[in-house]
Amino acid sequence: MSTLTPAKAHTASAHSSSQTGIRRRGKSRMDPTSNNTAAGLAAWLLALLFAAPVLWMILTSFHSETDAATNPPSIAANLTLGAYREFFGDTSGVSPWPSLINSATASVFSTVLVLILAIPAAYALSIRPVKKWTDVMFFFLSTKMMPVVAAILPLYLFARTVGALDNIWFLILMYTSMNLPIAVWMMRSFLAEVPVEMLEAAQIDGANLILTLRKVIAPVAMPGIAATALICFIFSWNELLLARVLTGVVAGTAPVFLTGFVSGQGLFLAKVCAAAVVISLPVLFAGFAAQDKLVQGLSLGAVK
Amino acid sequence: MTTATARISRPGHATDRTSRNQASRERALAWARRAPLLPALVFLIIVTQLPFVVTLIISFLNWNSLSPDKTAFAGLENYITVLTDPDLRQAILTTIILTVSVVLLSLVIGLGLALLLDKKFIGRGLARTLLIAPFLVVPVAAALIWKHALLNPAYGLINGILTWIWSLFGSQTPPQLDLLSQAPLMAVIVSLVWQWTPFMMLILLAGLQSRPMDTVEAAQMDGATPWAIFRHLTLPHLRQYLELGGLLGAIYIVQNFDAVFTLTAGGLGTANLPYAIYQTFYFANEYGLASAAGVVVVIGTIIVATFALRTVFSLFKKEAAR
Numbered sequence: 197m198s199t200l201t202p203a204k205a206h207t208a209s210a211h212s213s214s215q216t217g218i219r220r221r222g223k224s225r226m227d228p229t230s231n232n233t234a235a236g237l238a239a240w241l242l243a244l245l246f247a248a249p250v251l252w253m254i255l256t257s258f259h260s261e262t263d264a265a266t267n268p269p270s271i272a273a274n275l276t277l278g279a280y281r282e283f284f285g286d287t288s289g290v291s292p293w294p295s296l297i298n299s300a301t302a303s304v305f306s307t308v309l310v311l312i313l314a315i316p317a318a319y320a321l322s323i324r325p326v327k328k329w330t331d332v333m334f335f336f337l338s339t340k341m342m343p344v345v346a347a348i349l350p351l352y353l354f355a356r357t358v359g360a361l362d363n364i365w366f367l368i369l370m371y372t373s374m375n376l377p378i379a380v381w382m383m384r385s386f387l388a389e390v391p392v393e394m395l396e397a398a399q400i401d402g403a404n405l406i407l408t409l410r411k412v413i414a415p416v417a418m419p420g421i422a423a424t425a426l427i428c429f430i431f432s433w434n435e436l437l438l439a440r441v442l443t444g445v446v447a448g449t450a451p452v453f454l455t456g457f458v459s460g461q462g463l464f465l466a467k468v469c470a471a472a473v474v475i476s477l478p479v480l481f482a483g484f485a486a487q488d489k490l491v492q493g494l495s496l497g498a499v500k
Numbered sequence: 501m502t503t504a505t506a507r508i509s510r511p512g513h514a515t516d517r518t519s520r521n522q523a524s525r526e527r528a529l530a531w532a533r534r535a536p537l538l539p540a541l542v543f544l545i546i547v548t549q550l551p552f553v554v555t556l557i558i559s560f561l562n563w564n565s566l567s568p569d570k571t572a573f574a575g576l577e578n579y580i581t582v583l584t585d586p587d588l589r590q591a592i593l594t595t596i597i598l599t600v601s602v603v604l605l606s607l608v609i610g611l612g613l614a615l616l617l618d619k620k621f622i623g624r625g626l627a628r629t630l631l632i633a634p635f636l637v638v639p640v641a642a643a644l645i646w647k648h649a650l651l652n653p654a655y656g657l658i659n660g661i662l663t664w665i666w667s668l669f670g671s672q673t674p675p676q677l678d679l680l681s682q683a684p685l686m687a688v689i690v691s692l693v694w695q696w697t698p699f700m701m702l703i704l705l706a707g708l709q710s711r712p713m714d715t716v717e718a719a720q721m722d723g724a725t726p727w728a729i730f731r732h733l734t735l736p737h738l739r740q741y742l743e744l745g746g747l748l749g750a751i752y753i754v755q756n757f758d759a760v761f762t763l764t765a766g767g768l769g770t771a772n773l774p775y776a777i778y779q780t781f782y783f784a785n786e787y788g789l790a791s792a793a794g795v796v797v798v799i800g801t802i803i804v805a806t807f808a809l810r811t812v813f814s815l816f817k818k819e820a821a822r
Contacts, residue, residue, distance in 0.1 A: 249634065267654060268660045268661070341808070344774075373543065450638070471641070488706075
């Protein structure tokens with residue numbers, strides 16, 4: 197399903213779609229139902245096993261601290277919002293709000309910047325390809341493969357020198373550079389899906405560049421742009437190392453806030469879980485929305 | 501597809517170059533073509549390549565920020581220290597063990613899950629969504645959950661389940677694990693395998709679903725066993741997806757910082773290179789040494805990346821040929 201890209205779907209004629217029909221029929225004939233039931237059971241069992249830590253995190257976050265810290269676990273314990281109230285600073289402690297706002301700012305602004313830079317670049321690499329476009333693509337890729345630790349000290353020293361340490365805008369620039377290569381790769385593969393015939397037709401009809409972009413390219417590329425944006429958002433939201441080194445009290449992001457629980461005392465297990473749930477929620481939503489594209493983004497557009 | 505795109509947009513190179521006017525027009529056209537690319541390219545070079553050059557320079561300096569007057573050219577001294585210092589050598593070894601074991605385990609489990617999810621069954625979409633969940637929890641949050649809610653020896657879920665099972669049989673003395681202090685590296689590996697298996701599964705599932713079914717059907721017609729089909733048709737087709745997943749996984753996991761930082765804080769031989777570098781410059785202020793270690797990571801990554809690039813390139817070529 198995920199492999200059927202819009203371009204393929206577009207160029208697929210009635211002939212090939214009838215082939216798919218044959219394939220589907222053929223497949224159900226080949227795989228007897230009993231076989232599928234066993235596979236389904238196994239898959240469900242493993243799925244629940246893999247999801248168990250996440251489900252446990254959610255359940256524990258609704259328990260009281262005493263119920264959370266019992267052995268054996270108290271699955272049937274009363275549910276309460278106490279941990280969430282505690283987390284958002286109802287009673288005491290540091291408010292998570294500034295860090296959540298910082299994360300949102302960093303993720304949203306760096307995503308916008310990435311799109312501003314990546315869309316024209318992807319256009320130059322796919323629809324009107326520059327010479328040696330493959331070399332350029334691989335340059336982008338190679339920057340992604342360089343570990344962050346190999347550049348972090350100069351970035352830290354630079355930020356310290358110009359007074360950009362603990363400044364959210366400097367972090368935004370870093371996140372932009374972190375996500376730009378992935379975005380260019382993804383966007384290129386999405387723009388390459390614009391059917392050539394449509395571009396040619398627009399050209400023949402005398403449509404200018406802006407009109408072609410608006411009427412031909414944008415409709416086809418829009419889902420791709422949305423997916424790219426979601427993935428950039430997720431990566432920025434998740435990032436820890438750069439945020440930890442380059443920010444502090446003022447510009448600390450949500451993952452940096454979470455590190456406050458690292459040496460944490462288990463007494464606040466429910467609170468730890470509530471924090472993890474709250475901070476993971478945007479990514480869980482964005483990730484489920486962009487499931488297929490997530491692989492495409494992570495595999496740098498190589499797998500569709 | 502791509503070649504066709506090139507056909508409509510690329511001006512014929514064979515056009516006569518006699519007219520100067522035309523040559524300059526072509527140059528202008530080339531720049532017009534290049535212009536949209538330049539902001540992204542220039543930005544990336546400044547923000548990623550320049551700092552690495554600086555790292556390279558610092559790696560040859562003797563520079564501890566706590567004694568700034570002693571800064572001097574150090575030659576290869578930092579590199580020798582990186583390769584001989586027991587802690588840093590241990591960090592290199594840990595990085596290799598961590599990366600190889602996480603990649604292999606998550607690939608194997610991911611392959612099994614992908615094969616299961618490739619079949620039709622009731623609630624497949626929901627099962628798939630559940631399986632992806634580990635990958636979508638913020639990495640620090642995931643590591644925190646493993647540390648506090650699952651692996652904690654006193655009230656973690658894993659020991660809790662052991663207690664519960666043993667109590668079913670009337671035992672008051674269930675075995676209780678303490679992975680975080682007894683086998684901390686294993687704790688890191690387990691949590692990372694849990695987090696990365698869904699990624700491998702998604703890549704391999706994409707590979708499975710792009711498999712041409714006609715050959716499989718033909719083989720089935722000829723009476724091939726499911727194992728023979730898997731061995732001789734599915735696996736060869738999946739090969740480049742396995743390579744891609746493994747190599748990309750390796751590139752992401754080599755750089756892992758969150759899990760090591762959160763679960764063990766690099767204690768008990770779990771410090772990998774990223775964590776060791778972070779400590780070397782952030783706490784020990786040994787800028788030269790940290791930079792040299794950073795360069796060593798890059799060299800290691802280049803070795804892995806060369807293979808990764810080749811794999812990505814072959815997939816890329818396939819796409820271009822479509």
